[in-house]
Amino acid sequence: MTVLFPPLVIRGRKIDVPIVQGGMGVGISLSPLAAAVAREGGMGIISSACLDRIVSKRNGKRVNSYEAAYEEVCLAKEAGGRHVGMNVMVALARDYEESVKGAIDAGAAAIISGAGLPLSLPLIRPSGDTALVPIVSSARALEIVCRKWERAGRRPDAVVLEGPLAGGHLGFKIDELDMESNRLENLLPQVKDVALKHGDFPVIVAGGIYSHDDITRFLRMGASGVQMGTRFLATEESSAPLEYKQAVISARKEDIVVAQTPGSPCGLPFRVIRQSAMFDSAQKRLRTPRCDKGYVLQKDIEGKFTRCPAKDNKDYFCICNGLLSSSGHNPEEEPLFTCGTNACRVDRILSVHDLMEELKDAAAGGIEAAGEGYCR
Numbered sequence: 001m002t003v004l005f006p007p008l009v010i011r012g013r014k015i016d017v018p019i020v021q022g023g024m025g026v027g028i029s030l031s032p033l034a035a036a037v038a039r040e041g042g043m044g045i046i047s048s049a050c051l052d053r054i055v056s057k058r059n060g061k062r063v064n065s066y067e068a069a070y071e072e073v074c075l076a077k078e079a080g081g082r083h084v085g086m087n088v089m090v091a092l093a094r095d096y097e098e099s100v101k102g103a104i105d106a107g108a109a110a111i112i113s114g115a116g117l118p119l120s121l122p123l124i125r126p127s128g129d130t131a132l133v134p135i136v137s138s139a140r141a142l143e144i145v146c147r148k149w150e151r152a153g154r155r156p157d158a159v160v161l162e163g164p165l166a167g168g169h170l171g172f173k174i175d176e177l178d179m180e181s182n183r184l185e186n187l188l189p190q191v192k193d194v195a196l197k198h199g200d201f202p203v204i205v206a207g208g209i210y211s212h213d214d215i216t217r218f219l220r221m222g223a224s225g226v227q228m229g230t231r232f233l234a235t236e237e238s239s240a241p242l243e244y245k246q247a248v249i250s251a252r253k254e255d256i257v258v259a260q261t262p263g264s265p266c267g268l269p270f271r272v273i274r275q276s277a278m279f280d281s282a283q284k285r286l287r288t289p290r291c292d293k294g295y296v297l298q299k300d301i302e303g304k305f306t307r308c309p310a311k312d313n314k315d316y317f318c319i320c321n322g323l324l325s326s327s328g329h330n331p332e333e334e335p336l337f338t339c340g341t342n343a344c345r346v347d348r349i350l351s352v353h354d355l356m357e358e359l360k361d362a363a364a365g366g367i368e369a370a371g372e373g374y375c376r
Contacts, residue, residue, distance in 0.1 A: 005215065005360070008043070008225035010202060011131040011157040013109055015083050017041035018219070019359060020160070020204055022229025023087020023112060024168070024338075025049025026320075027327030028240045029232075031072050035081035036237040036352035043083045045112060046072050048099035049092060050295055050320065054329055065095040069102030083109045085131070090116030091169070091266040094297050094305045097124050104130045112160060115169045115266060117145055122154035131157035133204075137164075137171030137182075139190035146198040158202040160227050161191045165208030167229055167340035169268040174260050177269065184208060185221060192222050210342045212359050230340035231359075236351045241328040245349055247273055247337045253344045253375035262317045265296050265310035270319075270338065277334035278322040290333070293320035344375035 008018035021037040023029050025047035034044030048069055055068040063071065069086060076084040086103040088096060088111055100111055104125050113121055114135025121132055132149075134156055136142045142159055149155055163184030164170055164177040176182055184207055195201050202224035209215065209226045218226060232238060234245045257274045262282040264270040272279050296319060297305040310316040322336025350358070 005219065008202060008204070010043075010110060010133070011129065013083060013129075013131070015041070015043050015225070017356065017360065018204075018225035019043070019215070019356070020085075020112075020206075020225055020227040021045050021232045022167075022206065022227050023047040023085075024229050024233055024238075024240075025087070025089070026323035027054050027329055028238055028244075029087070030054070030239045031076035031079060031081070031084075032239060033232060033235065033237045033352070034084045035076040035079035036235075037232065037356070038076070038081035038083045039079075040352055040356040042356065043085060043109060044076060044081050045110075046076060046084065046086045046103075048086055048088045048095070048103070050293070050324055050329070051099070052095065053293070053324070054327075057329060065098040066102040066105075069099045070106040073103050073106035073108045077107065085110030085112055085133075087112045087114075089114065089169075090118050091268075092295050093299070094294065100124045104128065110157070114160065114162065114171070115268065117141060119145065119148045122149050122152045133158045133160060135160040135162050135171070135206075136191070137162050138187065139194045141171070142191055142194045146194065150198070155199045156195075156201055158204055158224070159191065159195060160204045160206050161187060161223075162227075163187060163205070163207035165341040166206055167271050167343070168338050169264060169266055169270055170258070172269060174258065174269050177258060185218075188218070188221055188223060208341055210345060212361055215359060228359075230343045230346065231355060232352070233339065233343075234346050234349050235355055236349060239327065241326075244326050244335070244337055247275070248339055248343045248346050249348065251339065251343050251346075256339060256341060256343055259317070261315055263315065264319050265308055265316040266319070267309070271340065273337040273339055273343070276322070276326070276337040278317050278325070278336040281334055282317040290321060291318040293318075293324065295320045342375070 008015040019042040023045040029047040037044035051068040110131040204225040206227035321333040324330035325333040326335035
């Protein structure tokens, strides 16, 4: 039985199904996936990570970060994606501002920004109808964002609260991931209080959301919507290669680990499938990646983008090359497969239409209740 969830309203936009597809980089959340989710009534999200390289390869000519963001948003909108946004990581400092500008100028529905606090986001470009949405992992982080943005005459149009079960970079220290206080259901009331204090904007929860029952539970707790990544990774419209999708389908609970040593050069805990060739090689010190792409470079004392901890490959894997490889855009390097905690529950590839229908279907909860659909 299909259930009509209440719509998610962000900056005057009514998203009929309150599901935001996570912006999975690199090269996974592109225009085909984002447009498909939007056509089904949700909000589709494109990842800006390494997008200039991906679009340049596709077009056979060099484009910059601004042009790539602009083109990919336009492609998704032309494919019927009414509500299409872009995820732009703060950690990708070199390309951050140009990606934001390109997405806004293309008329993106939203800029969703995390992997660091997006304190400068409202200052980059007047956003017009584009919603500005920070990703946080605590009430304290949201309070900091709100105070900073208010000094710029802006407030968040919504916030994504990402808990410790999410994939990719996590906004917690490694020893905080299993703390009871950091469970998503315990963080939500605190973050809602801050959102109410600063204008009562929507709170979208993320991290471990898998089923219709999960969505219903968090909406009843006061969330305005949910963000889901891993479930959309293993869809027909996802730009992930079949090898990546199959790695997710084959993953068992014990295969999904939080990388620490080696870890991400971004300095945040990073959830991966442990059989990923680059992660395995980095653990065993089998080989040294080239580390020549530079997407996570930070500024040196002269203000130039030259610093990256992964350059020595001692305690870090080379995330740029690994993720480009996992998406099929860097075959000479080993892949690095990232995913959320519940990847071990994914057992098949679905179309976006079928997945969205499942997520809206109250009867799907019966499968969960019968003890199926859990981690292998």
